Amino acid sequence: RKEVEQDPGPFNVPEGATVAFNCTYSNSASQSFFWYRQDCRKEPKLLMSVYSSGNEDGRFTAQLNRASQYISLLIRDSKLSDSATYLCVVGTSGGSYIPTFGRGTSLIVHP
């Protein structure tokens, strides 16, 4: 089983749609959780951290379910500019702190 798993997509949605991405992780001792965004041929950039209580930033909502080892990202009112790859990141300390990246979920928002 991979450490961090994501559905690669692509998710192809119209502008204004709501879309949700899921991510599962295998290490129950993981302590930090993030969503990053990566545009084509660019570096990953932090979108938001994910907390057990859930957190929201504008149109983006992230949730963490530690019992199920599951992380989600919800994007409401999708914009064309949301088209990108969304990376689920899980940080684990087993002596040293190493963030592990999922393969990413591709989102295409069309007019």
Place this chain on the structure above:
Amino acid sequence: NAGVMQNPRHLVRRRGQEARLRCSPMKGHSHVYWYRQLPEEGLKFMVYLQKENIIDESGMPKERFSAEFPKEGPSILRIQQVVRGDSAAYFCASSPNTGSGANVLTFGAGSRLTVL
């Protein structure tokens, strides 16, 4: 604050040559991570360093790859005797030692290595 600086942005090498990739972390960041991204693949962890110390190199291939982060100057990822399979984007990221952002990585723009 210039962010994480990587150079060169693009590097072309022939098989058997050496590639050196450099990374200067953000000001105030003491932790450096190197990741490799193959075409159409995710980011794979390679090595985690602090000044003058390799903390975790569990993701580094056993041969031909080495990394350092000297007391002065940038972190360097060195690939000796490159092969075509080394062609990839190599991303460096840094994080602060303490504080609320201690676990958050900030990435450089990456170095794209092409091996002919």
